[in-house]
Amino acid sequence: MAKRTTKLQQLAQVGPVPKTGQATETLCTEFLDYLRGECHLAPNSIAAYGRDMRRFVDWVGKRRLADLTISDLSAYMGVLRTFDLAPASIARNIVAVRTFFKFLQLEGIVVDNPAELIATQKMWQRIPSVLTIRQVDKFLRAPKKTDAFWLRDVAMLEVLYATGCRASEVCTLRVRDLSLADRYLKCEGKGGKQRMVPIGSGAITAINRYCAELRGKLAAKMPHPPEELFLSRSGRPLDRIQLWRLVKQYANRAGIDSKISPHSLRHSFATHLLAGGADLRQVQEMLGHASIQTTQIYTHVEHSRLKKVHQQFHPRA
Template identity: 35%
Template sequence: MESCKALLIQFQEYMQIEKNFSSHTILHYTKDIESLFEFMAEQSISDLRELEYFDARLFVSKLFDQSFKRSSISRKISSLRSFYSFLMREGVVEQNPFQMLSLPKKEKRLPSFFYVEEMEKLLNSQFENNPIGQRDKLLLELLYSTGIRISEAENLKLEHIDFVVGTILVYGKGRKERYIPFGRYASDLLRIYINEGRQNLLTKNKKDHSFLFVNYRGGPLTARGMRDILNKIMNKAAMQANIHPHMLRHTFATHLLNNGADLRSVQELLGHSHLSSTQVYTHVTKDHLQKTYKSFHPRA
């Protein structure tokens, strides 16, 4: 039988070429599968065909003992199911020991978001009038005004922007396309950055590519670089909480619903395949309304 490592490489190629998974998703799958390999080494299991349902249950039990979150355990089980399904398809194994495992119930946790006043404070932060400042201000505005994922922002290109219609073309999970409108603020910042800041960074570093967001060396800005930028913006605004890109996505959805947007439209804008993924925001808006009621109603 081929080594575990060689099979993992084949699975990575399958995810990248056939499934069109993002590099971020492939990395998570890889880490989950490598944790199984570590478990197999501890249990003196050298062959993936030797792993049985009992072993899979023991693996999950150890994850609980190590205080992994239920959501992380669910993800690992899903990753390993997919890996073994691939191995069955390739004729490497005859059974999927993870298929019959039930996923742990997820903890009910509401997504964190910024209130309107907090978002205004962030957007009104002081940005230097130079290429880097123009880029950083646009990044914050675009993530909030469109609700796109950080991986989607990372892959945005100039040809994806339509100034006439006022939309951007986004490739979401599984390379699914969707068009998202952007407002006047984002439009103004896009024009300034593309014509001035971005062009300056490319010319200065003798680079030529169509990615929208550019680092100081003129290359495409990575998702990690974007996260660092957002944290610096938070520090400048003297706000306590750590920002993460998904917080802006949560804020986008919550503010739309708080102002009367219908759930189906928000689902389409976010690129959710299932309405249940979007419905979590209705709980956020209910919580917001309840806090408002308790704060301002004399009989509350």
């Protein structure tokens, strides 16, 4: 560790380098290794942090990290807003820079952490897009028998809404993770954390039919049949991009807002549970949120819906 720290300190203190940001880029690579090896972040989180850090490296240029001030980093936050990033992406960039500077402190590269003073956006003000129950019904009926893989697509959409699982969790769901007789499945969330999620009759029926009539044919296209439940036309596991495109395709067919994504079904799942009287802690457990604060955003969604109902129907609204 001592040799590594010395090397990193030397990189942080170097003057102008032939390639812009070369020293900072090397430190960012070390940082991502730290997140992967010591913080055990999920691959998708590592990839997101990597994109954030590449943007940060470009902005830092040849400046020394130890010379950056809170004013400099605040200016960087202003630069982020010129990229037309979503509020969640800007908030994640702030977290990435904060965590990076904490890493630099641990390595003895900087003494102070100016990133701690960066103000974060109030994420609760950003209400997620949620489908109505009627829209969900139309959406789940969007795949037709004329579609080549409609049995798979029906089962996939049913699982997304029935469980509230993330797109990556649905793509990595394995056949052995299913316990349909007991009406639940096991999924692996962020950081490799596993949780048991209840599943309803509609999704169970769709999965059984897909497995009985289509999945075996798709799996047979591969020399070593994959374990994953949802397979592409080539027999390989369905990936997040393919899932995202299918959701967009069926949302358009159902006449639903084009901004709908796989995560919209997760939002809808949580909001509809709370509307039905579910306890916030129970919803947190089903979603796999580490903090109850993350789940609380859905109480704001539900309150906004109730406000609209009140304004529409109350005689003195």
